Amino acid sequence: MFDYYLRLALRRCRQNLPMVGLLVLTMAIGIAATMTAMTIFGALAGEPLPGISSHLYVATMDAREAVDKDNPDYKQPDSLLKFSDAKALVDAHHAMQQVAVAASLTQFARPDGKRSEKAYGLMAYGPVLQVLGVPLRHGRSWTEAEQASAAPVVVIDTEVAQKLFGTENAVGRSVTLGRRDFRVIGVSAPWNPRVRMFDVRQNQGTVMGQKEMFLVPAQAALDAGVGPLLAGECGKDAPVASFQSAAVAQCRWIETWVRLDTPATVATYDRFLAGYANTQHDAGRFVYPPQAKLVGTQAWLALNHVVPDDVHLNLLLAGGFLLLCLVNVAGLLAARFLRRQGDVAIRRALGASRRTVFVQHLVETGLLGLIGGVLALPLTWLGLWIVRMQPVSYADAAKFSPGVFGVLFALSLIVGLLVGILPAWRVCRLPPALQIKLG
């Protein structure tokens, strides 16, 4: 029966090609607009580190040590801490896992000076690979003892290894960072959070996650003269540091991320954090009420508007547009079906039930929806290409992924059936006698 309806539908489509073309095109444009917006939204709205970042929380507090009353940029307690505070929080071991990280940009060189490479990476205090789930290809992460003694060890990614040494497995080799030679103890796979998650306060306007090409114990890096890319907040009366400075003892530049798996442990840690901050405030170090708070990754990204409003607005706009297209097509389909009441009347008179008439028309609209979907595919590709050409911070998210096909197929089928329900119901409702009379 189904394939008979399908053949019938195809035959009917051929009868009025301009009209069918219009219906299909309208659906295709609506679907393509929604798919474009959804692809971008999907790439940016999810977790920065799938399966991991939902358990990660960042410690925030007003840790200012000098009166800094009229800094209009300081609107809420932020995540930047002095290294000493971050160390204290990590060393307290109150969470399942904890790490302090800061973004760095530095030059990697082979000790023989033959090759060098600029690399972004993280300075860390704590088991950074485990906490963030950075996949290790060769070697190992650094140990507590190595961290405590500020041993010059570093983990690089395969791309840096390849560029410097011509091989992925660079474990055991030496690289020069700043003033010292570091021993490569591990090589990680290329890794980046899907969207920016570290140091978002100082990187406003950056959406896409930074590819972290190296991980280094923070103290060892500082000893070698390698500092964070941005010195953060140094306070009003402290000597000002600018970029890549290792003289950041007076500055707040590193953030502390903790892993907590249950709401109860989150609450407990929140209390511990507040206790730590209040102790510092009471001792006179933090001059403002600290308002210490643990913020989940997603909440932190939302708070800092990492994903621009435009992405959400465009999705809403596209969704509204698709809805308009649906109503439009439903109306045109109703007109189209009702014009053929004669055919339906004859089928009904020959014994077809309302249900079969209904199904027959739904098959037709479903087919139209699928044709619309096929047409929407190149249109979606075009839409994503247009977005990629735009000077927007999230242009890189507009990539055509295989998952798009599945969603597109489902969406166009749903669209096709949805627009058909009302017209199909309408056409099968009239009694056969009247339909014949009308025809």
Place this chain on the structure above:
Amino acid sequence: MRHIVKPLLRHRMMPLLVVLQVALACAIACNALFLLQQKLVPLLTPDGVGQPQQLVVAWNLAPRGQPWPVSTLRQTAAELRAIPGVTVVSLAGSWPMETMAQMTGTVLADGRDGKADAVIYIGDHLRSTLDLKLVAGRDFSAAEDVVVYKNIGIDDDGPTIITRALANRLFPDGHALGKVIRIGDQADAGRRTVVGVVAHLMRNKFSQDNRDDIDYSMLFPGTPSNWPVPMFGVRVRSAAEVASVLKAVKATVQRELGSNMIQGIDPAYETYGDMRQRMLAQPRAAVWLLSGVSLIVLLVALVGIMGMTSYWVQQRTRQIGIRRALGAKRSDILHHIQWENLMVMSAGILLGMVLAYAVNLWLMRHYELTRLPWQYLPLGAVLMLALGQLAVLSPALRAAKVPPVVATRSV
């Protein structure tokens, strides 16, 4: 009127679908056009900078470790000034169309209740380098320009030049010269005396600005200390010399400061015109997108209304024939269909306005958007009504052509 309304109520589906479609189109178009208007603001506002292609800017200069001492920067500025073809050089802390360094804050008219969110540009020779048009008062004096602040300079007292828009906002009576503006509401906030007013100067933070505050800018003379992101503006005498000066500026800055710049971040050397072009590319792209969306929405609505009305007319061919046979003129039929469309559209528009407003309220709560100005609603209504009449024209004309003889056929 009754003969138009009654059939509409009897055959509800088609008119209802049109109403729904119009309401949706109206809500989307109103909000899209409103967003569009906001994105247009920076594109349509004059930035106040004269001869943008004859201004070379060196920016994104990031010192490694400590910020450069003022003496080093001044030395560089002096070298830049010596380049042939250069008329004036400014060493500044922030720059129009450059968003890495922004100095913004609430400023208050001293002793009054005037208050505004303004952008502050600090640097020497700013007015002449930017080639801003002075409409009242004077430029900074040489003595005022050589000041070196202990810090950024926002908290220090001194003279200021402000834009006309800011002057009108803070001092609505029109006498801004000689008045004092406080930078922040603290007791020890910096106090700046207005010595000059310029026609325009766009702020360098225009994400959510509206037409008014995009032109709220202040100039402070002097040089900030300990400022991590300094920049140089170099005014070129003639267009022919821009290319050579650009090259010389690059060479000079690299020679003087290059050894102490951070690795991995490249300084930018370009004309102000190019900077402006790049900064405005994003709102410009958004304008294209939103106008495209609005156009397609209206087009889809047009086609939909046309299709449904023509079916609705075709279905009533016999009734129209009867009316014609009973003495209705062609124009009566035409007007009937047009009136009908007007009523259906009005219902849709009414619903659409409520929807547009509700959507706007919801957006305001969830995103940093401002309230939809009420003027958009009648504007949208007129637009949709015109669209409806355009859509109905061809079906209505076809209906008017129905000959009376149709009435006698197959009933």
